[in-house]
Amino acid sequence: MANRTTDNVKLGVFVLAGLVLLVLFFYMLSKNESIFASRFEIKAHFANVSGLVSGNNVRVAGIVVGIVEDVELVNDTLVIVTIALNDDMRQIVRKNATAALGTDGLIGNRLVNILPAAEPAPLIEPGDILLGQKDISTEDMLRTLDQTNRNVLIISNGLRETIDRINKSTQLTTLLDDESLSLNLKAALLNLRSATGQASATMQDLNAVVADVRNGEGSVGALLRDTSFAWELNQTVRKLQAVENQADRLAQNMDALVKEVDGAVKGLQNDLNYGPGAANLLMKDSLTAARLQNALGNLEQGTARFSENMEAMKHNFLFRRYFRKMEKKKEKD
Template sequence: MKSATRSESYKVKVGIFVVLGVLILVGGILMVGTLRKTFVNKIDAYAVLDDVNGLTKGSNVWFSGVKVGTVKHVDFVENSKVKVTFGIEESSQRFIKKDANVKVSTDGLIGNTIIVLSGGSPEAEVVEDGYQFRVQKEDSQQDMLKTLQENNKNLLAITADFKELVRGIKGGEGSIGKLLTKDDLYQKVNSTLTGLEAATVNAKATTVALAQFSRNLNTQGNFVNDLMTDKQMYTDLKQTVSTLKETSGNLNQTSTSAKALVSNLQQTTNQIANDRTGTVGVLLHDEKTAANVKSLLRNLESGSAKLDENMEALQHNILFRRYFRKKRQNEEKSDTLTQVTTLGKMP
């Protein structure tokens, strides 16, 4: 029984010594890694910040992604600000300029808090021991978390609106909902699209026809092509247009003269129609005078007929028959002579 107890005690002691040995080994490795640059020459610089976001002594200092030093002191100063003093290796000093900026960042998204040096122009002076860097404000993890929370709220609101929109569409609300749920509206839209397609085909055919028409116009020998390229034809056409303009002006003058003549005739007609004392006015308005004129004309016509009968009777009278026969013979001779003269003049 005592032997078993001693054996268990011995095992416990061995286990304790093993654990202590492992811890001492790990601590030694970490210490060697941390103190590896303990004896490297450094210069001290500092920056005064409003918030260091958990920065502690021993935190790394980075420049262009390379570790160039560590934080030495984190102290409060006036106005609740924090002074961070850090060392910079002399081997990296010549690359860091006085116009560089300091900001507090993290090693990764949720890593350790570090100091980051950034910027600096080539023509600026190199930093010196005791130099104070300018501070560049950077969003902290809390600020990023707040931003993420706001984005989550906005995303939830957008999701809720989208769900409401989908519910309305499924219920047949709005143009899209009606289009998806009502067959008659779909048929109308489909018919409209078919009409648009036909109109597109017609427009394409019209475009082709216009292109062919344009090519025909540009064909040599075409009137329009000759008109555009033949200077003489253009000059002749210009003269023709000028002549047409002149003719149009003459026609306008003739039309004006005709209008004046018609106006004068109308005025004269009105005067004749309204003048009852003149000859024409008396004939137009005095029925008695008109009747007398008609009777006179009938008498003249009757006298002329009787005169023709008397002349016919004289021609058959034995006393005047020889006279009229000789007159007819003279007329026949005169006609024959005229015909002969005409025939002689013909070629």
């Protein structure tokens, strides 16, 4: 009897486990399919639904929030899709949202994506109609792909021609076979590296100089940054301008003076050449010049004799004392 009870308990646990699993499974499915959620219906207009059927999922921001309730072909350009959205979407989806057809994954089931618009609008209400966006069909994609393939073909043909030309080019072959080229290239690269290093060092120096200038250090820094220096420089420039003005006036005066002197010289020259005065005679008349020379000779002789006389007078007892007095006075001064 005890064994029977144990068996019954085991059986009870076994059956209960199965039922619990079944209930849990149905609960998760119902949660997933929102089968107990209250829904409201809206409609979406499409020109082509590309295989959409009732029961397909409806997503908002990538989350399943409803199902396609019905797909109705109204005429050759209009398909009305009835969408059952979960009730909580009344607070999320807006009237100006659009409906776009999509696919779950690359080859999955068709679905409807409800896309929000940028502009503000009131919240959606039952019976509202959403505009459907044009679907990008596989045919469209293939057509674009075909065009892309053609372009790729053209590009690859061009590339092939270029490569053929490169392969046939003797200059390039020569260039590639030239062993010294790599050495030269290496040397050039080394030089370039060195030059780059130097340029970098120069730039660093330049940066330091610029930093000094910014800090107002050095002549250029002072020139650019020191306001007192600028004031002094300004004053100097002003003074230089004044000096320049004075020099200008001086030059004008000099010019006038030169003109006057020039006039005077010209007058003198004229008088010398053509004037009735003694100068003209002195310069032009050779006889007068000879007389003058003679007179000068006589004057020189006279002067020499006068010097002798004066020397004699110095030694004369009448005048000796006077001359000595004069010499003493001269020494005192």
